Amino acid sequence: xxLRPTQGDENKLQDCHSERARLARESKNPYPLNLTLLQxxxxxxxxxxxxxxxxxxxxxxxxxxxxCAPRAILLSSSAMPRTTITLGLAIITVLxxxxxxxxxxxxxxxxxxxxxxxxxxxxxLVSGERALQYTKDVVAFGPRYVGSPGHAKVExxxxxxxxxxxxMADTFIAATPAGSFRMTNxxxxxxxxxxxxxxxxxxxxxxxxxxxxxxxxxxxSSTGLLLELARQLxxxxxxxxxIWLVWFDGEEAVxxxxxxxxxxxxxxxxxxxxxxxTTIKIKAFLLLDMIGDANLNLERxxxxxxxxxxxxxxxxTRLGHQSYFFARTLPVEDDHLxxxxxxxxxxxxxxxxxxxxxxxxxxxxxxxxxxxPKSLEIVGSVVMETIRLLNQTSQK
Ligand code: 1BN
Ligand code: ZN
Numbered sequence: 001x002x003l004r005p006t007q008g009d010e011n012k013l014q015d016c017h018s019e020r021a022r023l024a025r026e027s028k029n030p031y032p033l034n035l036t037l038l039q040x041x042x043x044x045x046x047x048x049x050x051x052x053x054x055x056x057x058x059x060x061x062x063x064x065x066x067x068c069a070p071r072a073i074l075l076s077s078s079a080m081p082r083t084t085i086t087l088g089l090a091i092i093t094v095l096x097x098x099x100x101x102x103x104x105x106x107x108x109x110x111x112x113x114x115x116x117x118x119x120x121x122x123x124x125l126v127s128g129e130r131a132l133q134y135t136k137d138v139v140a141f142g143p144r145y146v147g148s149p150g151h152a153k154v155e156x157x158x159x160x161x162x163x164x165x166x167x168m169a170d171t172f173i174a175a176t177p178a179g180s181f182r183m184t185n186x187x188x189x190x191x192x193x194x195x196x197x198x199x200x201x202x203x204x205x206x207x208x209x210x211x212x213x214x215x216x217x218x219x220x221s222s223t224g225l226l227l228e229l230a231r232q233l234x235x236x237x238x239x240x241x242x243i244w245l246v247w248f249d250g251e252e253a254v255x256x257x258x259x260x261x262x263x264x265x266x267x268x269x270x271x272x273x274x275x276x277x278t279t280i281k282i283k284a285f286l287l288l289d290m291i292g293d294a295n296l297n298l299e300r301x302x303x304x305x306x307x308x309x310x311x312x313x314x315x316x317t318r319l320g321h322q323s324y325f326f327a328r329t330l331p332v333e334d335d336h337l338x339x340x341x342x343x344x345x346x347x348x349x350x351x352x353x354x355x356x357x358x359x360x361x362x363x364x365x366x367x368x369x370x371x372x373p374k375s376l377e378i379v380g381s382v383v384m385e386t387i388r389l390l391n392q393t394s395q396k
């Protein structure tokens with residue numbers, strides 16, 4: 001089975017997606033949000049695009065990550081003078097509570113306000129404890145690379161956890177340098193009333209052949225948080241875009257990371273969605289990877305769509321979690337790339353600063369003790385808030 005669309009398909013896709021791809025390249029939001037708060041100077045996202053244009057190379061704050069990151073070139077988040085940023089952030093910090101209090105006190109006047117002004121209540125939108133429990137269940141299966149006993153166990157676990165949720169298993173044969181393997185992506189769809197789809201995805205596999213690697217953060221955390229999101233969404237009325245949750249198989253390379261040896265599940269599903277007309281319905285694709293580190297630092301990922309990352313940052317700011325987001329910028333090759341190439345707006349929420357000098361990444365040290373429920377709760381809540389903001393588009 002081919003893992004990529006054929007050349008003919010790619011030409012068709014090119015036509016079909018070229019407008020979106022152009023908008024994505026130019027960093028324009030084809031689904032404009034009601035950004036009244038931004039325009040009014042509400043403390044939301046820091047300016048990003050102008051800064052990104054003048055990004056300078058800088059050894060990252062994170063200790064020696066550069067040496068461990070062959071594909072991840074570390075960039076500073078901004079060329080703005082640090083004092084300017086610090087001053088700006090200080091003003092934001094001082095003013096934000098006043099703005100928030102004001103909005104809360106004026107709930108009754110909300111008819112005159114943009115929807116985006118209604119602040120979420122203080123309840124955590126997502127339970128980090130429950131997400132961590134799911135992660136523990138998954139890690140207990142041991143290594144989860146294709147063909148391993150743990151892989152079969154996690155597949156069965158996902159099927160049983162998601163069986164009440166319109167689960168689709170997308171099974172395919174992947175040709176890898178170590179032979180052909182049967183892989184399965186799992187997809188759960190929560191229908192909404194608005195036409196269009198928001199996808200939230202992660203991967204559940206671990207490093208191929210590595211019996212000493214259980215991937216608590218890398219593969220485990222996203223699997224656990226997605227299960228918690230499924231639990232949240234289950235039976236909930238959804239007046240917005242449909243929400244699809246995806247657990248990808250085969251994200252990791254089998255031998256050596258390359259375009260052909262990596263991202264097996266996402267490449268397969270992107271090809272399938274391109275052929276069946278799904279990709280043009282996707283308003284946003286949010287990828288979660290390595291999001292459980294107790295020391296949470298999510299990157300601004302430069303293969304992602306800038307306007308969508310801005311919405312994520314806006315969501316994080318509204319929840320008071322912006323300090324965990326986007327202190328540095330780097331490109332990462334991950335499961336969002338096959339979708340990005342088709343013009344789908346994507347954001348990879350990844351923390352590529354795992355342990356001193358990224359020392360726990362792809363090592364036996366990637367274990368449960370490094371994770372925290374708070375990190376899972378922050379990321380889960382920000383994802384839900386991002387979805388809420390995306391639902392406020394002016395398009396029907
Ligand atoms: C993420 C988790 N990735 C692999 N496991 C993708 C990646 C590849 C991240 C290269 C950084 C560098
Ligand atoms: Zn990995």
